[in-house]
Amino acid sequence: MKAASKPAILILHTGGTFGMMPVAPTDTLAPSDIQEVLQRFLPELEKIADLSVEVVFNLDSADLQIHHWQCLAEQIFHQLDRYDGFVIIHGTDAMVYTAAALSFMLQNLPKPVVLTGSQRPIAEIRSDARSNLINAVELATHPIPEVGIFFGTSLFRGNRTIKYSTVEFNAFVSPNYPVLASVGLDVKVSHSALLPQPAGPPRLCPAMSQAVQVVRYFPGMPAEPLLRWVDHPVEAVVIEALGLGNVAVRENSLIPAVRALTEAGKVVAISSQCLHGGVDLSRYANGRALLEAGAVGVGDMTTETTIVKLMHLLGCHAGDPQRIRQQLVTPLAGEISPA
Numbered sequence: 575m576k577a578a579s580k581p582a583i584l585i586l587h588t589g590g591t592f593g594m595m596p597v598a599p600t601d602t603l604a605p606s607d608i609q610e611v612l613q614r615f616l617p618e619l620e621k622i623a624d625l626s627v628e629v630v631f632n633l634d635s636a637d638l639q640i641h642h643w644q645c646l647a648e649q650i651f652h653q654l655d656r657y658d659g660f661v662i663i664h665g666t667d668a669m670v671y672t673a674a675a676l677s678f679m680l681q682n683l684p685k686p687v688v689l690t691g692s693q694r695p696i697a698e699i700r701s702d703a704r705s706n707l708i709n710a711v712e713l714a715t716h717p718i719p720e721v722g723i724f725f726g727t728s729l730f731r732g733n734r735t736i737k738y739s740t741v742e743f744n745a746f747v748s749p750n751y752p753v754l755a756s757v758g759l760d761v762k763v764s765h766s767a768l769l770p771q772p773a774g775p776p777r778l779c780p781a782m783s784q785a786v787q788v789v790r791y792f793p794g795m796p797a798e799p800l801l802r803w804v805d806h807p808v809e810a811v812v813i814e815a816l817g818l819g820n821v822a823v824r825e826n827s828l829i830p831a832v833r834a835l836t837e838a839g840k841v842v843a844i845s846s847q848c849l850h851g852g853v854d855l856s857r858y859a860n861g862r863a864l865l866e867a868g869a870v871g872v873g874d875m876t877t878e879t880t881i882v883k884l885m886h887l888l889g890c891h892a893g894d895p896q897r898i899r900q901q902l903v904t905p906l907a908g909e910i911s912p913a
């Protein structure tokens with residue numbers, strides 16, 4: 575009897591702690607040959623899937639730029655027919671940004687794209703790399719039509735996730751959206767939490783703009799830095815505000831600066847410093863003043879995803895701030911709860 579064929583999974587290596595090896599004499603961690611690392615430490619992966627491995631780049635994720643996201647999206651898009659799923663080995667630091675970028679670039683995605691990495695390199699004793707990669711590959715064989723992050727014991731929606739710990743093996747959380755799957759003795763996929771299978775054909779939308787700035791509000795913050803962007807090529811400003819989306823409106827009021835930015839055709843987005851819950855600019859007078867000055871509250875979207883979504887929207891709809899404001903609060907890839 576012919577054995578059932580295994581799912582075909584493409585592993586794309588981009589760098590990060592996962593594959594780093596200590597280099598003598600100082601034992602500083604540096605990128606190494608991932609093919610050799612996988613053969614040496616994870617030969618059993620072949621039991622789960624027919625694996626192909628490509629090294630797209632080998633960087634600390636802090637070095638990633640827009641063109642790296644575009645390169646990854648293109649690699650996946652052009653091989654969608656050849657593989658059942660994709661796993662991206664990635665540094666943890668910028669993982670949520672890449673996941674958000676891919677979720678907007680790969681539209682109508684019919685197959686799983688699972689990012690993973692580790693807190694400790696695979697060559698170290700007590701590394702989390704082995705179990706993260708094994709589970710990421712296993713989950714990439716399931717019909718999960720979206721970009722996820724597997725870490726610890728959970729698969730999260732990538733654009734809902736934040737890196738929350740520099741030291742814990744459960745380094746990521748998804749404060750405003752349930753996990754897509756959890757791994758214990760069994761793998762449990764929460765089908766009701768998944769995006770539906772897309773109705774249309776996949777589309778690649780790699781355009782991105784970097785004309786985005788972010789400020790984190792603090793009591794006593796002067797408004798001048800915001801005013802400097804009125805006559806600047808910056809096209810969108812994210813203000814990470816207090817609580818439900820509040821900033822000062824009396825002493826050191828930010829309202830004139832927000833109004834000036836909006837009148838200059840820029841998009842001003844308000845996210846929250848709180849990780850759980852979201853922005854509601856209609857609740858307090860301070861938030862309402864932002865709304866009346868033209869700012870847009872981003873609901874329960876993370877600040878990280880707000881930044882990347884603005885980069886994407888500015889890339890696709892340059893010169894149409896009204897459209898960008900409206901799209902910013904419209905779910906495109908499950909990144910925000912409907913209002």
Ligand code: ASP
Nearest residue numbers: 590591634635665666667
């Ligand atoms: N600095 C590393 C990176 O993000 C950290 C890690 O992989 O955990 O590439």
